[in-house]
Amino acid sequence: MTEQEVLEAKRLRRAARKVFDAQKDLISADLGxxxxxxxxxxxxxxxxxxxxxxxxxxxxxxxxxxxxGVLALTGFFLRKPLMAFAASIMSGDQAEDDSVEASEPERETEEA
Structure with a gap:
């Protein structure tokens, strides 16, 4: 390598280093x-x-x-209260049926 080639390589290295340092400073400022x-x-x-x-x-x-989906989620989260409500309605109907059956024999005895 001649002296001229060495000087040219040094200039290229310095230019590359300046570009690198400029980019590094930009990144540092951006991160800061x-x-x-x-x-x-x-x-x-x-x-x-x-x-x-x-x-x-x-x-x-x-x-x-x-x-x-909203209806399904609401039903899922309210399933116990809904089941209790349905059971109370069914037991209410059952109680009405029982009271009707119980009152019918009384009517028969009253008629006789």
Whole structure:
């Protein structure tokens, strides 16, 4: 390698080093403005907003399915009170049937 080639290589190395240092300074300044934690939180928030918008669009397109799902969940969470209500209605009907049957023999005895 001649002396001229060595000097040219040194100039190229210095130019490359300046470009590298400039990019490193830009990245450092960018990270200093918003740390990694803030970047992660921002990214998660943006992704969450995007998912919410997608879900809202899907719900708007399929309202009947959303309604059926809400009804099913409501029924699932209220199944015990609903079953107790149904049992009270059935036992009320049963009690009425028993009282009607019990009163019929009394009528027969009164008629005789």
């Amino acid at each position: 403005a918003a740390g990694i934690g803030k970047r992660v939180i921002t990214r998660i928030a943006e992704d969450g907003r995007l998912m919410a918008e997608t879900a809202i669009d899907a719900a708007d397109r399929h309202r009947s399915l959303v309604g059926a």
